[in-house]
Amino acid sequence: MRSRPPTIKDVAEQAGCGIATVSRVLNGTGSASADTRRKVLSAANALGFEFSALGRSLQSSSTKTLGCIVPSLANPVFAEVVQAAQQEAHREGYQLILACSEYDEVLELQAARTLIAKQVDGLVLTVNNAADSEALELIRDRNLPCCLVYNRSSFGLPAWAVDNRAAAREVARAFHSQGHVQTGFLALRFHRSDRSRERYEGFAAACREFGMADPLLLEIEEQDGTLLELLGTLLAEHQALTGIFASNDFLALAAMKAARALGKRIPDDLSLVGFDGISTGLLVDPHLATVETDPRTMGQGAVHSVLARLLDRPTPDLPSAAATFSFRAGGSLGPPVPGKADGREAATSLPSNE
CATH class of the missing domain: 3.40.50.2300 (Response regulator)
Structure with missing residues (x-):
């Protein structure tokens, strides 16, 4: 009967290989053949050997x-x-x-x-x-x-990272191609996300380039699960908007639910575009138009x-x-109801240092 704990040398002897090979296999570093890995792991298991992560870290400073x-x-x-x-x-x-x-x-x-x-x-x-x-x-x-x-x-x-401004430009192009004039940019925790601000800046610049109105900045701050309630209030206050670009898909899907609670049809009464390309966007009807990232x-x-x-x-x-990113067309983006796009709401602009 063995009177001491098994050592890495014992494993090497039973596996028929060198100590360095055993170390590579158990440490998960370096190369070893499938057969060698099998022999080492089998020997370690048979002997009850446990490779000490603490000891390894002390020796390697890792x-x-x-x-x-x-x-x-x-x-x-x-x-x-x-x-x-x-x-x-x-x-x-x-x-x-x-x-x-x-x-x-x-x-x-x-x-x-x-x-x-x-x-x-x-x-x-x-x-x-x-x-x-x-x-x-x-x-x-x-x-x-x-x-x-x-x-x-x-x-x-x-x-x-994704070029947020370039991606947002493609969203503006998609809205423009459908005939939208008055759009909004929807953001949660806008001041806490440089990604969201870059998307707004790229979207606003492209809207001007395509001859659209400056997008209205719709910023909300959720507290204690009040997101849908806040979105409902926000959408009710801005009936002139025909399309909204949300800073992420999660927010776009929430806006879709809030809009429907107000009796709005997607995309007839309101078009929605998200950002990220999460799979959930393909599970709703209509599918969410979005910027797909990886x-x-x-x-x-x-x-x-x-x-x-x-x-x-x-x-x-x-x-x-x-x-890489790509614009994914979806049923949540369509042309506005004739006549609705003629109205223009005053847009909220960001300070130049944002």
Whole structure:
């Protein structure tokens, strides 16, 4: 009977290979044939050997963990980013530790501090406002490998993001092609999202380019599950609008429900376009017109970018502000009822420094 815990040397002897090979297999790093992996794992299981993650981290100064900060998981697009990042991290032998900022700058900074205190090896994150994020400044000062997702590059950090202004221009083009003149831009937590503001700016500029009225800025702040009630009030106050571009699909779908509660027909009385391309938009009738992005590719790419620095690998091509997007036509966008598009409401403009 064995009087001591099994060692990595015991596993190597039983598997018929070297200690370095056993380490690579159990550590999830380096290459090994399928047969070798089977022998090592079988030997480790038979001996009851447990590879100490703590001991490994003390020896290598690596915790084999990556931090991930997103604003919310209520929006499915961030859930897809997290899932893709987690799968890619796990494939590389890393674990993902998740935190949600709830679009709150204080919570965002606290999340960054907490993950740094846990000694994560790197970070994948979406922040509220990349240009002035204290969390990003802290991460940069600590020289911690990180990559932004959906935010444009800031502080010289790598980023996987969509060109929001270019994407919004395609939405304006789609509204114009259907004959819309008076539109609105619907945003939740507008001042807390640089992505939302970029989409508004791109949409407003394109509306002017196409000879449409400046879009009305419809900004709301949900509190305690009041989103549908707030949207209903907002839509009732702006009957002249024939089309609304929502800053994300989640909000567009909520607006669709609120509009129907007011007796509005989609798209006859109100056309709606979202942003992100979540699958739920294809489950409603009519299908939601939207800008499709690729959150899975961005989540995977962000992990690749972090690991490239951690493991001294070639840096992957960074699309920065040019990740792929496409406009997805849907039944929620159609021509306005004749005569309704002639009315023009006074638009709310953003200050020039926004």
